[in-house]
Amino acid sequence: MQEREGGAALAPGEAVLVVGAGAMGRGIALVAASAGHLVFLSDVSEEARRRALTAIAEELDGGVRKGRMSAEEASAIRDRIRAVAEPQSVASQVRLVIEAIVEDLEVKRVLFASLEPLVPPQAILATNTSSLSITAIAAPLARPERVVGMHFFNPPTRMKLVEVVSGLATAPEVAQAIRDTAVRWGKIAVMARSTPGFIVNRVARPFYAEALRVLAEGAADCATLDAIVREAGGFPMGPFELMDLIGHDVNFAVTSSVWSAYFYDKRFQPSLIQQELVWAGRLGRKSGRGFYDYAAGAQRPAAAEAPPCLDRAPSAVAAVGEFGPFSALLERLAAAGVVVHRRPADAGPVRIEAADVWIVPTDGRTATRLAHEYGHADVVVLDWARDWAQTPRAALARADGCAQDSWACALGLLQRAGIAVTPLDDVAGLILARTVAMLANEAADAVLAGIGTPRDIDTAMRYGTNYPLGPLAWGEATGVARIVGLLDRLAELYGEDRYRVSPLLRRHLWNGRPLASGDEGERK
The missing domain is CATH 1.10.1040.50 (N-(1-d-carboxylethyl)-l-norvaline Dehydrogenase; domain 2)
Known part of the structure; x- marks a missing residue:
């Protein structure tokens, strides 16, 4: 992901203050120092500061041993991190503050209120909160527009993502500066609106x-x-x-x-x-x-797996209807020597007919419901898979009235394609x-609510x-x-309302436009 033109990323010579020397704080400090910044790492606990510097040194030494950096580079990074007890003592020297302290709204507000009059006018106050409202954190400040979320993921030195989160008052140029800074630090940054x-x-x-x-x-x-x-x-x-x-x-x-x-x-x-x-x-x-x-x-414990039923696998099947992403399964069966006869859709569900059994890709109905609705006792439902051409495992569930011989036939068919079959009880949607x-x-609902673009989500x-x-x-x-x-x-x-469909999904169902658009405007 390339840095946008006109970005205002921090220059390497500008100092950063990280408040909180726990696992997140020390990781963020190491990321910033590795990008060339002088970093003040603050914590009221002397023991926390000592542990943080020790952990940082150990991680840098590990990087040297693995050939990721030279000893000189590691030493230079270590020298750019300075532990301090009071963040207020260095606040006037920094362009960016990142707090990584306890997830408590009032504690974060008090910290930023104490730093706001001390930092330079152009300084940005960033919070690493994972759950608190950016709007609420910034509200008591005189200049809430310079407060922004900069949410790293644990461990910050290894996880690539940073969520840049804007509250109601966050200035667009502040969010852009943090986004561009994260990219300069080697991260993949996404923009989000402050919502839970x-x-x-x-x-x-x-x-x-x-x-x-x-x-x-x-x-199961x-x-x-x-x-x-x-x-x-x-x-x-x-x-x-x-x-x-x-x-x-x-x-x-x-x-x-x-x-x-x-x-x-x-x-x-x-x-x-x-x-x-x-x-x-x-x-x-x-x-x-x-x-x-x-x-x-x-x-x-080992995962449940159906016993071998290859001797019950049919030599030919009928594939009825449009299989969409399941088409690769039909190709895999054919490659395994199963003759696959294609038939157009009829009044029944999309299915593979193997002897007496119907194997139905799950559509949210249980196998027992399908058996009842279509008057066909021997129904088995098949869970989805990421890639039917290569999946090593698939899940099946059978209707309550499905005969054992038909169940064995379904198991053997998938096993013939080299797929380990996991039986589940007959739950809807598997x-x-x-x-x-x-x-x-x-x-989709997050896109609809304007929390982020489809690409960023x-x-x-x-x-x-x-x-x-x-x-x-x-x-x-x-x-x-x-x-x-x-x-x-x-x-x-x-x-239950739990499974209500996002209005945006229904809109895409009706308009036929791509769901994973790279531009939020394309869905309008």
Whole structure:
């Protein structure tokens, strides 16, 4: 991502003050010093300052050992970081202040109020808050227009994304200066409007919420659901292992904060399962136990997998209707020696007919509902996958009345294509389909609310969470009609506002324009 013309990025000779020497503060200080700035790292705790300088030195030494920099370069960076006890003592020397202190609105307000009269008139006051309102932080100041969010992700030295967040009073040139500074520091910067969760912490909520709901409904265990999301979806981690890594206290607090900030919108409702883990002190890796056990010698449970049924695989199938992104599965079956007869759509669902069984790509209806609606007992529903040409795993669920022979036929068919099959209980939307649909829906609503452009929202989710695709691009690749149809059926089944379709998704369904547009104006 290139720096925009006319940007006002900080020059390397201008000093930066980072307040708070915890993990985030020291990481931000190292990023700024590596870009050539003199950095004052402030913390009231002498021990925190000492630990921060030690950690910075260790990270620089590691960079030298790995050949990322010379010893001289590491020494120069180290020399540009100076620890101070009182931020007010150096405030007059800096062009940029970045606070990374406790997530408490009043504490941040007091800090900025103490620094505002001391910093130069052109200095910018940036907050690394991940959840508090930029507008609220800036409101008591004499010049709220120079307050902006500069939200780094942990660890700042490795995560590429920075959210540049504007409050109601933030001057456009201030946001632009921070955006250009982040780019100069080697980051990928996105612009966001100050709303609860900004981009990433809002749009990511369904990744956790849908997995927790499917777990609560007994579809499968954590290891099985994680494996599907990871291997079929291409996500670097499944939702349960990621929540264990983040810490359930942190993840639950963020979800609760976004939920309350949006006046208890059902889309962001926290999970009772996660609340129980927090109450029990099972916070994940840092406590030794969460969804998984991290004690020495503990065995990680394996994902459920269907037994081999290759001997039941049919030699020929019929593919009825338009398969869209599932077409690559048909090609994969053909490459495995299965004869695939294509037939036009009829009054039934899009499906693969293999002997007596219908294999239906999930559209939000359960297999049992499909069996009832079409009067065909042997129905199996198939979850979505990121890339059917290469996916190593797929999830299936069968109708309550599906015969065992038909179930074995469906399992064997996918196994013949080299796909490990994971059986789930018959829940609506299975796991990957409902997760992807809800992520795309939330991203569309964020665009509609003016929180960010489609490009910035997809970029934020790719680099802030390491998703394999931005949710809008994924929704477009899947098909807006499929996303809307699945959400409508979930809303019908659950009777909840949680699954309401974003008006922007419906608009794109009707106008046929690209969902993942690079220019916000293109959707008008």
